[in-house]
Amino acid sequence: MDTKFWSVDKFVTNLEDYPQISEAAALLKENEVVAFPTETVYGLGGNADSDTAVAKIFEAKGRPADNPLIIHIAKKEQLDSFVDGVPEKAGMLMDHFWPGPLTIVFNKKAGQLSAKATAGLSTVAVRMPDHPVALALIKKTGLPIAAPSANQSGKPSPTSAQHVHDDLYGRISGIIDGGATGVGVESTVIDCTGPVPVILRPGGATVEQIEAVVGKVQLDPALADQEIAPKSPGMKYQHYAPNAPLYLVEGSRDFLQELINEKRKLGLKAGVLTTEENVAFFQADAVLGCGSRDKPETVASSLYDTLREFNAKDLDVIFSEVFPRIGVGEAVMNRLMKAAGQRLIKEE
Numbered sequence: 268m269d270t271k272f273w274s275v276d277k278f279v280t281n282l283e284d285y286p287q288i289s290e291a292a293a294l295l296k297e298n299e300v301v302a303f304p305t306e307t308v309y310g311l312g313g314n315a316d317s318d319t320a321v322a323k324i325f326e327a328k329g330r331p332a333d334n335p336l337i338i339h340i341a342k343k344e345q346l347d348s349f350v351d352g353v354p355e356k357a358g359m360l361m362d363h364f365w366p367g368p369l370t371i372v373f374n375k376k377a378g379q380l381s382a383k384a385t386a387g388l389s390t391v392a393v394r395m396p397d398h399p400v401a402l403a404l405i406k407k408t409g410l411p412i413a414a415p416s417a418n419q420s421g422k423p424s425p426t427s428a429q430h431v432h433d434d435l436y437g438r439i440s441g442i443i444d445g446g447a448t449g450v451g452v453e454s455t456v457i458d459c460t461g462p463v464p465v466i467l468r469p470g471g472a473t474v475e476q477i478e479a480v481v482g483k484v485q486l487d488p489a490l491a492d493q494e495i496a497p498k499s500p501g502m503k504y505q506h507y508a509p510n511a512p513l514y515l516v517e518g519s520r521d522f523l524q525e526l527i528n529e530k531r532k533l534g535l536k537a538g539v540l541t542t543e544e545n546v547a548f549f550q551a552d553a554v555l556g557c558g559s560r561d562k563p564e565t566v567a568s569s570l571y572d573t574l575r576e577f578n579a580k581d582l583d584v585i586f587s588e589v590f591p592r593i594g595v596g597e598a599v600m601n602r603l604m605k606a607a608g609q610r611l612i613k614e615e
């Protein structure tokens with residue numbers, strides 16, 4: 268398949284009138300699939316009303332069919348056609364966070380949207396992305412746009428058009444390059460169909476920010492306990508794993524260095540994922556600094572790029588520092604634990 272590549276400056280005005288956006292929107296209306304930037308990660312968009320378009324998304328990513336997609340909108344009024352009522356707390360969250368990195372699960376109107384997009388569920392996850400290119404593209408189509416992250420299933424989500432290209436070139440109709448995404452981890456998914464909102468996936472909007480708007484929320488118990496089946500179907504899959512096995516390490520820098528030394532004595536190549544402050548401390552075959560320890564947003568922003576970078580280093584094992592679960596640090600640790608297959612080594 269021929270994959271078109273468009274470059275767009277997200278800061279220009281009248282984006283909707285740009286030929287790149289018009290061309291991409293035309294392809295979406297023809298039920299082709301196109302990757303576009305959002306403020307969290309790049310998405311792979313398709314017409315959410317079309318089984319044909321949605322099937323192409325699953326096919327291109329190699330995504331399991333039981334994992335529903337997030338529906339992206341550019342105006343709140345778009346909800347009316349497919350959402351069965353907006354609960355009060357959902358309305359408050361929409362007013363506060365949209366456009367932004369919060370996905371809200373609603374009850375769906377029967378018979379609306381492609382059943383493939385919602386994996387046959389009676390609920391639907393929706394968000395309004397905070398990115399001028401995404402908003403212009405969605406507006407131009409006038410459609411609800413189903414969009415999972417634009418990576419090959421199982422790989423880290425793409426935070427640049429290059430990542431999308433690496434994973435999906437030749438498998439999709441186009442890629443809009445709008446520069447690097449900002450937040451770097453996916454949106455927070457919150458279920459607002461019950462009396463108390465439940466966070467199904469930690470992400471760009473933090474628990475602290477959400478509770479400041481709607482009061483106490485619950486966390487899906489599956490987030491803390493691997494034995495419980497998550498309510499968000501996608502959360503059960505292993506994700507984000509680099510090619511070499513990754514271990515999270517809770518302890519001192521000396522303890523982590525000792526783990527590296529043991530592997531290297533065996534002739535193995537060891538890498539370390541650390542923060543800028545600690546890069547100079549470690550001796551290993553690859554030492555990658557990912558943001559700054561005291562600023563979880565900077566770690567989130569470069570996390571997936573760093574995980575992808577390890578694959579170019581031809582390592583046998585990777586050790587990673589753990590990060591404080593503060594603010595977006597909660598999402599960072601959720602993704603790292605998945606990338607590590609839940610392997611955590613603690614210093615005695």
Ligand code: TXA
Nearest residue numbers: 307309310335390391392415416453454499500501502
């Ligand atoms: O930031 C994001 O959310 C990005 C950008 C592209 O918008 N999208 C994204 O999509 O991360 P994806 O497909 O990689 O993750 C969607 C998550 C999955 O865990 C899925 O199971 C969950 O949302 N989800 C979708 N519909 C749901 C529903 N009705 N109930 C519960 N979880 C749902």
Ligand code: MG
Nearest residue numbers: 415416417424
């Ligand atoms: Mg994804």
